[in-house]
Structure formats: structure tokens, C-alpha cells
Amino acid sequence: MNVKLPVLATITTALFAAAIGLIFFYAPTDADQGLSQRIFYFHVPIALTAYAAFGWGAWKALLLLRKRTENADLESYVAIHQGVIFGSLTLVTGSIWAKISWGVWWAWSDDQLVLFLVLFLFYCAYFMLRYSVDPGPARANMCAVYALFGVVLIPVSFLAIRLSRSFIHPVVFTSNGPQMTGSQFFTFCVSLLAMLSLFAMLYQLELAGKRLDARLRELKELLA
């Protein structure tokens, strides 16, 4: 058992306490949307963390295919598993915000909501694939290839969805930098850091659990 996990958990707790404090007591209330705009500090960091998780999973998949790194298969799987959890949370928080802000639970006209739905479907199929093939190097290869397809699908789908629909999602990050005041941007950054460290912690936690599980199975086989 490494010391990483307790340290990460402490950092995550501290960052979350700071982020929640900043979100509710420091960040200014939006002139248009009022209190509901504060979900932005959860929704956007969760979405970015989901992308980071999928990216990390694909990176581990690439390491597996190119360099045969040990454990890369498990690490890729755990990252994608966490990515799907954060992705589902993105859909839920996005839906809540859409209901309050636009008056509908779901807007097909919104590019990023639809993109997350496509990604959600894609990565759920990843689990179907993984659990229908017997464990082994063949499964590791196949899952790695599928994970790599995922990161390519993200920009291609985004382009496709953008081509097909109008754009009503609030665009916060433009080529002129973030369209936020200083205090908003600071709150956002703390919140994003908190979310990323939550991902890192959950990732390490699940990995530790899976490795323990594998060790236990080995020991059981030795005893039998």
C-alpha cells in the first residue's frame, strides 16, 4: 500500500472545502442567472475532468500497445471507468442547469450536451466489450484500441455536431481568453483543481482495490 492515497485524499478534501467556500461566499452572483449560475463551477470542471480521464485512459492504452507497459491495461480501464462516472455527472449537472437556464431538461441544439451523450454511449460499449471477452493479452489489446478510437472520436464528433446544429452553449473560453472576472476565474480554477484531484484520488483508490483483488485471487489459487 503506497502513501499516495491518504495524501491525495487530504489534498482533495482541502481543495473541495476551499472550492465550496469560494463558490458560495466569494464568487459574485451572476446578473442574469442569479444563484443557479454557480452550478457552472461544478459542471464545467466535472466535464473537463471527464475529458482528462478519457485522455489519460487513451494515453495508458497507447503505452500498452507501443511499449507493453505492465499494468497499463488495468490503469486504462480504471481511468475510463472514472471518466464514465464524471461523464454521467456532466450529463446530470448539465441537464439541471439547462432546465433552470433554458427551461428544458434536454436541448438537442446544444453541441456539448449531445457530444457527451455520444461519448457516454461509446464508453459504455467499452465496458460491454471488456466483459464479453475473456481476460488476457487479447482483451487488453482490444480494449486499448477501442480507447484510442475514443479520443479520436471526441474531436470528430464535436466537428460533426457543430456542423449540424446552432450554437447556444455559453462560450466562456474564447480566443480572447476566459470571459470571466478575476474572482470568477480564480474560483473556477480552484474548483477545477479540486475535481482533478478527486479524479486522481478515485483513480488510485480503484487501482489499489483492483490490485488487492488480483493479489487475493492469486493467493486463493495458491492455497487451493
Place this chain on the structure above:
Amino acid sequence: MTYFSDVAALARKDLLLELRAKETLPAMLLFVLSSLTIFHFALPHGSGRLASLGVLWVALVFTALLGLTRAFVPEREQGLMDALVLAPCDRSAIWVAKTVAVLAFLGVAEIVALPAFAAFFSGVDGRMVGAVALADLGICAVGTLTGAMAVAGRARELILPLLFLPLVIPVVVGGVGASIGAGGKYLGFLALYDAIFGLLAWASFEYVVAET
């Protein structure tokens, strides 16, 4: 040169097998015609040309899916995949050959489906034919790779649509966009999709069939 002769030999095997057994192609032809008939009744009266263009793309994607489910069945039933992987040829040649074969089946199905669509619903123009041709390339490239993944598992026929459909959503966007006549940018997008996913599938197929 040997690469191309390998591909030609493998594709010839698939086409010859189909010519003799006649399993996949008649099923695809019947399926596309029956689904167009279903869609005629599914669409309410007076729903117009745009709706019928949408259902054409649904019919094409599902027909391709039907063909792809069958694509690796002979290899699986005869235990041929192990032999192919052992054969002294580049493994990506297996993918290219299978893609060519599936493309041929899908092309024949569409030669029947597009005139049928024109007769049942509304006319077909050159841009649409171009979009269908470009979409076929992407569908077959991605579909052959996911087909090879699906046969390795236990849930085979069940899992292929789950792997395949999210990946071809961009193709449907591009195809429908080009069909409703919204400019050449959709055709460009389809070509881009073909290039990106074609290269990716070509490069990664080796890992899907290799045991180590």
C-alpha cells in the same frame, strides 16, 4: 506488391465464398427493401422529403450492420482466424481485404436501395450518391474493425451494434447534411472522417487479432 496480392487473394476468398454460399448479400438486399417499406408506414402522411432522407440513412446504416455481423462468421466457424494470423502476410492486409469485401456487398445493396428509395419516396441526386459512397468507406472501415472485436467475445451479434453505432454517428450527420443539400462542407467532412478512421483502423487492426 506482395501486400496488394495478399489483399487481392484474401478479398477474392471472401467474394468467392459469398458467390457460392449466397448468405450475406441476399439478406442485405431483402433487409434494405423491407426496412424502406417499414419506414413508409412508419412516417405519417405528408411528413415530406426531409424525413424520408433521414430514414434512408437509418436503413443504410442498419443494412451495413447486418452485413458486418456476418463478416467474420466464416472465419469464426472454421477457426480460420488463427490460420490467417499465422500466415506470412501483414495483418492489416486481412483488414483491407475484409473491408473491400464488405464494401462490395454494401455497394450492391445500395445499387438496389437507392433506386428503390427514388421510386418509393423522392429523387436521388449526384451529391447524395457521392455522400453515400464516401459514407460507405467510413462505415466499412470502422465496421470491419469493430466486427473483428465483436467476434472475439461471447456476446458477438449483441455487442457489434453497441460498438459500431456510436462510432458512425458522425457519418450519419455528414450523410444527412449532404443529402439535404446543405453544401459541400458535409462531403468534405465525410472524406475527413474516412481518412482519419481509415488510417486508425488500418494501423490498429493488428492488435485486435494478435493474441499477445
